[in-house]
Amino acid sequence: MTEHSKSSALRNTDGVSESEITNVNSISNIKKKRKLKPTTDALISQILEGNITALSRAITLVESSNVKHLQQANTIIQGCLKQANKSVRIGITGVPGVGKSTFIEAFGMHLTSVGKKVAVLAVDPSSSLSKGSILGDKTRMEDLVKNEKAFIRPSPSGTSLGGVARKTRETIILCEAAGFDTIIIETVGVGQSETAVHSMVDFFLLLKLAGAGDELQGIKRGIIEMADAIAINKADGENLKAAKLAKVEFNRALHLYPQKASEWQPKVSLCSALKQEGISDIWELISTYIKHTKANGYFEKNRKEQSKFWLLQTIEERLKSDFFNQPEIKEELQKQLQLIDEGKTTPFVAAEYLLQL
Amino acid sequence: MTEHSKSSALRNTDGVSESEITNVNSISNIKKKRKLKPTTDALISQILEGNITALSRAITLVESSNVKHLQQANTIIQGCLKQANKSVRIGITGVPGVGKSTFIEAFGMHLTSVGKKVAVLAVDPSSSLSKGSILGDKTRMEDLVKNEKAFIRPSPSGTSLGGVARKTRETIILCEAAGFDTIIIETVGVGQSETAVHSMVDFFLLLKLAGAGDELQGIKRGIIEMADAIAINKADGENLKAAKLAKVEFNRALHLYPQKASEWQPKVSLCSALKQEGISDIWELISTYIKHTKANGYFEKNRKEQSKFWLLQTIEERLKSDFFNQPEIKEELQKQLQLIDEGKTTPFVAAEYLLQL
Numbered sequence: 247m248t249e250h251s252k253s254s255a256l257r258n259t260d261g262v263s264e265s266e267i268t269n270v271n272s273i274s275n276i277k278k279k280r281k282l283k284p285t286t287d288a289l290i291s292q293i294l295e296g297n298i299t300a301l302s303r304a305i306t307l308v309e310s311s312n313v314k315h316l317q318q319a320n321t322i323i324q325g326c327l328k329q330a331n332k333s334v335r336i337g338i339t340g341v342p343g344v345g346k347s348t349f350i351e352a353f354g355m356h357l358t359s360v361g362k363k364v365a366v367l368a369v370d371p372s373s374s375l376s377k378g379s380i381l382g383d384k385t386r387m388e389d390l391v392k393n394e395k396a397f398i399r400p401s402p403s404g405t406s407l408g409g410v411a412r413k414t415r416e417t418i419i420l421c422e423a424a425g426f427d428t429i430i431i432e433t434v435g436v437g438q439s440e441t442a443v444h445s446m447v448d449f450f451l452l453l454k455l456a457g458a459g460d461e462l463q464g465i466k467r468g469i470i471e472m473a474d475a476i477a478i479n480k481a482d483g484e485n486l487k488a489a490k491l492a493k494v495e496f497n498r499a500l501h502l503y504p505q506k507a508s509e510w511q512p513k514v515s516l517c518s519a520l521k522q523e524g525i526s527d528i529w530e531l532i533s534t535y536i537k538h539t540k541a542n543g544y545f546e547k548n549r550k551e552q553s554k555f556w557l558l559q560t561i562e563e564r565l566k567s568d569f570f571n572q573p574e575i576k577e578e579l580q581k582q583l584q585l586i587d588e589g590k591t592t593p594f595v596a597a598e599y600l601l602q603l
Numbered sequence: 604m605t606e607h608s609k610s611s612a613l614r615n616t617d618g619v620s621e622s623e624i625t626n627v628n629s630i631s632n633i634k635k636k637r638k639l640k641p642t643t644d645a646l647i648s649q650i651l652e653g654n655i656t657a658l659s660r661a662i663t664l665v666e667s668s669n670v671k672h673l674q675q676a677n678t679i680i681q682g683c684l685k686q687a688n689k690s691v692r693i694g695i696t697g698v699p700g701v702g703k704s705t706f707i708e709a710f711g712m713h714l715t716s717v718g719k720k721v722a723v724l725a726v727d728p729s730s731s732l733s734k735g736s737i738l739g740d741k742t743r744m745e746d747l748v749k750n751e752k753a754f755i756r757p758s759p760s761g762t763s764l765g766g767v768a769r770k771t772r773e774t775i776i777l778c779e780a781a782g783f784d785t786i787i788i789e790t791v792g793v794g795q796s797e798t799a800v801h802s803m804v805d806f807f808l809l810l811k812l813a814g815a816g817d818e819l820q821g822i823k824r825g826i827i828e829m830a831d832a833i834a835i836n837k838a839d840g841e842n843l844k845a846a847k848l849a850k851v852e853f854n855r856a857l858h859l860y861p862q863k864a865s866e867w868q869p870k871v872s873l874c875s876a877l878k879q880e881g882i883s884d885i886w887e888l889i890s891t892y893i894k895h896t897k898a899n900g901y902f903e904k905n906r907k908e909q910s911k912f913w914l915l916q917t918i919e920e921r922l923k924s925d926f927f928n929q930p931e932i933k934e935e936l937q938k939q940l941q942l943i944d945e946g947k948t949t950p951f952v953a954a955e956y957l958l959q960l
Contacts, residue, residue, distance in 0.1 A: 320952050331946060412951055419949060553943045556950035564958055565922040586910045589688060592776060593913035594769055595677050601921055 286318050290325035296425040298397060308416045309402040323416055326423030331549070333422045334536055335429045337443040339469065340453030345479045346432060347386040349453060349519035354387070356525045357428050358395040365421035366390070368432045369443050370401035371410045397426060408563040411442040415556060418446065444472045445552050448545060449532050452476045454496065456488035470496075471503055474512050474535055477528055481516035489516050508544040510535055574603060643675050647682035653782040655754060665773045666759040680773055683780030688906070690779045691893055692786045694800040696826065697810030702836045703789060704743040706810060706876035711744070713882045714785050715752040722783035723747070724774055726790045726800050727758035728767045754783060765920040768799040772913060775803065801829045802909050805902060806889050809833045811853070813845035827853075828860055831869050831892055834885055838873035846873050865901045867892055931960060 284292065284300070292300030304326075307319040340346050354364045366387075390396045402413040418429050433443040444450050452473040470476070476496050481489035496514045506512070513531055517524030539545040569575060582596035591599075641649065641657070649657030664676040697703050711721045723744075747753045759770040775786050790800040801807050809830040827833070833853050838846035853871045863869070870888055874881030896902040926932060939953035948956075 320955070323949055324952060327946060327949065416949065416951060550944055553950045554940055557939065557943060557953050560951055560954035561926065561957060562919075562923055564954065565926055566919055569918065569922055582914065583911055586914060587907055589684060592680055592684065592773065593910045594773060594917055595681060596914050597917035597921065598677065600918060 286321050287325075290322055293322070293326055293420060293424050294329055298424070301397070301420055301424045302399075304420050305399060305417050308420070309413050319416070323419055326419055329423040330419040331422060333418075333427045333429050334449065334532070335418060335431065335447040336532060337431050337433065337440075337447035337450040338453065339433045339440050339443065339450070340479075342434065344453045344455055345519050346453060349477070349479055349517070349525075350430060350432060351387040351390050352519040352522050352525045353528065354390045354396050354430065355393065356522075356529060358393050360529070362428045363395050363397075363426045364390075364393075364428045364430060365397045365399070365418075365426035366430045366432065367399050367414055367417055367421070368401035369407075369410055369414050369439050370432075370434055371404060371407040371439055397421065397424075406563075407438055407442055408559070410439075411446070412556075412560065415446050440469050440472065445555055448539070448548065449474050449535055451528070451532075454478050454492065455480055456485060456492035470499060473500075474506075474508070474510060475528070475531055476500070476512065476514045477517050477524075478514065479517055479519055482518035482521050482523065486516075508535075508539050508548070509542055510538055510544075575600060578603060643678050644682075647679055650679070650683055650777060650781050651686055655781070658754070658777055658781045659756075661777050662756060662774050665777070666770050676773070680776055683776055686780040687776040688779060690775075690784045690786050691806065691889070692775060692788065692804040693889060694788050694790065694797075694804035694807040695810065696790045696797050696800065696807070697836075699791065701810045701812055702876050703810060706834070706836055706874070706882075707787060707789060708744040708747050709876040709879045709882045710885065711747045711753055711787065712750065713879075713886060715750050717886070719785045720752050720754075720783045721747075721750075721785045721787060722754045722756070722775075722778035723787045723789065724756050724771055724778070725758035726764075726767055726771050726788060726796050728761060728764040728796055754778065754781075763920075764795055764799055765916070767796075768803070769913075769917065772803050797826050797829065802912055805896070805905065806831050806892055808885070808889075811835050811849070812837055813842060813849035827856060830857075831863075831865070831867060832885070832888055833857070833869065833871045834874050834881075835871065836874055836876055839875035839878050839880065843873075865892075865896050865905070866899055867895055867901075932957060935960060 284303075289300050289304055293304055304319065304322050307315045307322065310316060310319070338346065338350065340349075350366060354366060357364045387398060391398060399417065402410055402417075404410040404413065414431065418431070421429055429447075431443050431447055433439045450472050452469060452475070454476055456478055478489045478492050478496070493514045493516060500512045500514065515524060515528050515531060517528060519525065536545065539548070570579070578600055582591065582600060585591040586593060586596060641660075646657050646661055650661055661676065661679050664672045664679065667673060667676070695703065695707065697706075707723060711723060714721045744755060748755060756774065759767055759774075761767040761770065771788065775788070778786055786804075788800050788804055790796045807829050809826060809832070811833055813835055835846045835849050835853070850871045850873060857869045857871065860869075872881060872885050872888060874885060876882065893902065896905070927936070935957055939948065939957060942948040943950060943953060
C-alpha cells in the first residue's frame, strides 16, 4: 500500500495527464484510489518514455508472487520487448571484501560521464535471509544513487536462485525498454549465482584481490573459466607490486584454458576503484570485446542461446516444483525415503511409485 | 532371441531342476521354449544362489527398454534387496591412456587372490555411439575374464547418462545379491560420468600418470575433489622419478581442499599395473578407508544419501522426459524457440505458455 501511494504521488510529477491528476485529487477513499493505478498499457508507454517510477512499479510487479501481478508483468514485458535487447549486459562478481560496491560506483559514474545510461541490478539468492545483502544498502553507492542517468535496484528476494534469476532477467528487459543502455548485474562470489548471472550477460567480469589465495577456489568452481576479464582491484600504494605479480599469474592461468566460443582471449586488468584508477581501461576493454563479438556474430548467437537456456531451465524448475509441492507427493516421498533408509526399496522403484501416483 | 537361447542352454548346467531339463528336451518349437524362461521367482532364487547365468539374464532385463522387462526387473531387484548392500563399491576413473583396463585386471586378480568375489561394471554413456568402448573388449582383461571369482559386464548402452547410471546402479544390487562382495565401477575421465559414478560408490579412485599435465583439468572439473585416493600408474622404470615428484605435487593439491565429510584425508599412491607393483597397497588403503568410515558412521550415511539423491534424480529426469517427449510440446517448443529468436517473446512467457498446454 505504502509503495503504491508513494508511486501514485510520484506519478503525478512525471508524464500523467491533467485530467488524471484532477481525478486523484478528487478521490477520498482507498478503494477508488486503487482503481486509479495506471493501466498496463499506460505503464508500458511510460516505461518506453523512460519514466523511472513506472519502471520501478513494473519491476515490483515482476517480483510479486501474486498471480494477477505476474500476468500483468508478462503483458508489460511483452509490450516492452521491441525496445529491449539494445544494451550491453555486464556481470560483475567477486568475493565479499573485494570492493564490489566501490568498483560499481566508480565504474557506473565513469559510464554516465561518457553518456551511458546505467542500470545496476543484483542476483543474490541469500538476500531474503541475510537482509543486509549486496545492493541492499544503497548508501554504499552514494554518488551513483544521486546520478540521474543511473538506476539501482537491489536483488529481488526469493526462496530459490531460479526465482531470483527469472525476476532479474525480466527486470533487464524492462530497464532496457526504459532506455538504459548499460546493464550491470552484480552477484556475490559464492554459490551457483555466478553461473546464473553468466548466462544472462554479454560480458563477465571477475573482481580479484592480489594475494588473496583463492585462485584454486576460482578455478575449482569454474568462475575463472567464465570470466571475460579479471580486474585486480585495490591495485594501489603498497599493494601495487603484489597486484602486478597477480596479473602475471592470472594471465598464465587464463592461458591454460581452451579458446572460448567467443574467440576472445580473457584479459587481466589492474584498477583501484577507491582512487578511480584503471576504471576507464576496463570500460575500453569491454567495448573492444563487444565490438569483437558483434563482428564475429557471437554476441547475437550467445544472447539467443541464453534465451533458450532460460526457457528450458524455467520449464524444468516448474515441472519439479509442481510435482514436489503436491501434498500427496510430499507425504509419500517421506514414506519412500524411509523405506530406502530401511533398505526395503530402491531409489528407482520408489521413484516409479511416486511418479505413478 | 540368440541371447535367450544361449542363456537357456547355459542354464541347464547350473542349478536347474531335473524336471525342467526334461521339459526343455521334449520341446521342439520356439514358442513353447519361450514359456520355459525361468519365472521371476526362479531367477531371484538362482541369483541369490550365485548363479551367473541368472545374474546376466536379470541384468539384461534391467537394461531392456521393454516395459514388461522393466517390471520384471523391478520385481527381481525387490527380491534381491535383502541380500544386497553387503559389498564395497569402488569407482575408478582416469583419462584414456592411463591404463585403466590393465589396472583393473591387476587389481581384480589381487582381490580374488585374497578371497574376494569381484564384479566389474562400467558407466560409459558414449558406449552406444562409439561401440568399442571401455570394457567393451573383454580381451583387454584376459586373466580376469577367465577368473571364476570375477564377473565382468560392459557398460549398458543408453542415450542418456541418467539411463546408463540407473541401469548400472540396479546392476550393482543384482551383483551384490549374487554374492559379489567387491564391486568395481569403471568410468572414462570425460564428461559428467564421474559425478554419476561418484554418487554410487563408497570409494573413488582416480588414476593418473606422472607429468600428464592435466592437473588443472582435474581440479577444474572437480574430479580431484571427489577422489578418496589418487594412484599414479606406470610408476616404473624411467618413469619412477617423475611419478614420485607427481606424488608430492598431488599430495599438496589434495591438502588445499577442505576436510571431507568422511573425515578422510585422501592419499596418493604409486603403482605399476603392468608390473603388478603397488596394487596390494591400494587395496590396503581402501580397506583402511572402509574401516575408518564404518567406524565413524559415514559409510552408512553416505549410502543412504546416495539413495536419496538417486530417487530425486530419477524423478526429475522422468518429469523432464515425460514433458518434452509429448509430440505437441515438441512442436510448440520449436515454435516458441523461433519466437525467442525473433525477439517476439521472452523465455519466461514462452515457458509459461508451454506449461499451460
